[in-house]
Amino acid sequence: MVSQTEENYLKALFHLTTETVGKQDAGTNELAVFLEVKPATVNDMLKKLKEKELVAYEKYGKIALTEKGRDYAVMVIRKHRLWETFLYEKLNFSWDEVHEVAEQLEHIQSKKLVEELERFLGFPEIDPHGDPIPNAKGQIKMVQRQTLAQIATGKTCKLVAIKDSSASFLQYALQLGLGLSTQIKIKNRHDFDGSLEIEINGKPSTVSQKFAENVFVV
Amino acid sequence: MVSQTEENYLKALFHLTTETVGKQDAGTNELAVFLEVKPATVNDMLKKLKEKELVAYEKYGKIALTEKGRDYAVMVIRKHRLWETFLYEKLNFSWDEVHEVAEQLEHIQSKKLVEELERFLGFPEIDPHGDPIPNAKGQIKMVQRQTLAQIATGKTCKLVAIKDSSASFLQYALQLGLGLSTQIKIKNRHDFDGSLEIEINGKPSTVSQKFAENVFVV
DNA sequence: TAATATAGTTAGGCTTATCTAACAAATAAA
C-alpha cells in the first residue's frame, strides 16, 4: 500500500530528477521546497520509501527513484494527465482550473477506471498543457520541445506546453490570450534583458525572458 | 475543513437515520458496526463532529445530524450517485463495480466538478441502483417504492433499486440475470417461509423472502 | 427491585505525517 502522501513524494521526485536533462537525483532540501514541507519531514519519508524499495538513497547521499518507484510515479502522472484531459474536454474546465482538481483525482485507486477513462477520451497523447500522457505500459512519448525564448526574431510559432503550470502563470497566460495551440509571432527581441515583443492574435504584448523560457512552442 | 473520514461518518449517520421510516437517531454501537470500527473510535469522532456542529448529541444520548450535518451528508451522497452514474453510463462499469470506486470519488472537493459532471450526464434523477440523486440544492425526489416481497402472486414488475447494495448481493443478482429495469414475474409464493418462485427473462429461479425484501420494484 | 446484560465512555497506546530545535556532515570560501 502506497499512501497519497507517498504518491506525492514519488511524483515530486520524478519531476525533479527526470524533467531536467542531466540530473538523475535530488536533495532533501530541494524536495522539501518542492513539496512545501520541512527537510526533517522529507527525511522521515525517505526512510519509509527506501524501506518499500521505491527510492534509492543512503545517508547524506543523493536521492533517486528505483525502477519500481519510477514506474509508480509514472502511473500517477498518467492518471493526472488523463483527468486533466477529461476536465478540459468534457467538463468545460479552463486551462488553469484543471490542475488543482487533477491533483485529487490522480490518487483514486482503480485500474479499470484509468483504462476506461483513457478509452473514453480516445487515447489522447497530450494533456491540456501539452504534456505527454504515459501509456498503460508506462511509456512516455517524448516530444521535441523548444521554448519561446529560443525562437528567432520574426518567426511565428505555436504554444504546445508550459514548464511551470502554477495558477499564477496560467492566469497571466490566459490574460494575454495565450492557450494551447495559440499562434505567437516574435516581433522584436531586446538583448539587454532578453525580453520579447510578441503578437498574439494580432494583439501586441511584451514578455520577460523568464516568461519566454516557461513556454514550449513548435 | 471536513476530512474524508468525517464525511464517511456523516454519510453513515444519514443512512442510519433517514433511510428507515420513523427513526431519527442512531447509537454508538450501531454506527461502529456500520463503519466497521470500534465504538470507542466512534465516540472520539462524535465529540469532534459535535464541536463542528455537524451532529447533535449528549453523553449517553441519541445521535442525530444537525441541519448543517444533514446538508453536508446529502452533498456527499449526491457526488457518490453522480459518479456511479458516470461510471456506469460512460465507462462501462457494471452494476456491482461502481460502488467501490464511487466511495473514493465522492470525496473529491470541487463545486465546479460536481455541477459540470451533473450537466455532462444530462441531470440524471436516479443512479444505477435506482436511488434518487439529490439536486444542487440538496433536495431529494423521493420515489414511492415497493419491495419484491410486497407484490402479489402472478404479477409482473420491474426492478428499480436495491436496498443493500453490497457486492455479494449484487453479484448474486447479476447471476440471476437481474439488473436495473429487469422484468420479474412472480410465479408462486410459499407462505411457509415467504420464498418466491420468480421468472427473469423466461428463466425460473427461487429466492428467499430476505432477498425479495432487498429488491425495490414498480 | 435487584441482578444481569447491553450500550456507551474514558484512559492510555499506536501509526502516519507533520513540526521545531539541536546537531552532524559536506561543501564552499577565506
Add this chain to the structure above:
DNA sequence: TTTATTTGTTAGATAAGCCTAACTATATTA
C-alpha cells in the same frame, strides 16, 4: 587547510484516526 555556510539528520512533540482494556450508565429480565 581551517573556518563558515549550506545541507542533511536525529530527537522529541503534536494531531488525526484508530485500537484495547477497563469502567459506567442504561435497559432488560428474573
